Amino acid sequence: MSEKSAGLPLGRVMMSTAAAGLAVGVFAADFNKTHIYNPEWTPHAKIHTGQTMSMGLGLALATLYGLWARPRASRIALDGAAVTGSIYHLGQLTAGLYPGTATADPPRKDNWSQLLTTVPVLVLTGVGYLLERRRMTNADGGGRRA
Secondary structure (H helix, E strand, O other), X not given: OOHHXXXXXXXXXXXXXXXXXXXXXXXXXXXXXXXXXXXXXXXHHHHHHHHHHHHHHHHHHHHHHHHHOOOOOOHHHHHHHHHHHHHHHHHHHHHOOOOOOOOOOOOOOOOOOOHHHHHHHHHHHHHHHHHXXXXXXXXXXXXXOO
């Protein structure tokens, strides 16, 4: 089935799927006994977990707003949605570079298991962005849209 026959822009749907995954995923990953309910974590550490969950939800909602707020999303809104849809995951990729951090608490291995979700979500967002850019360019007759 082609993108036109589906009735929804495939690129925006792909980016929306990634954003919805972020909105749910941050809570699935952190609102549990290993993070926010971990008795060994200090209140200050837990506030950063809360901040991370709220930021993930906010970025997901900003992404969805940028993609769907107007019937015909502008190029600027699409660019913004690509940024807000990626920034959490890019932050996750760089978080392990800070001193004293690990991707898992002992006894689990520090094996960057987050890559199993982070990389596919970034690819989904990137491919969705490129498809939507192409669709918008074709719909505009090849011209640039503001």
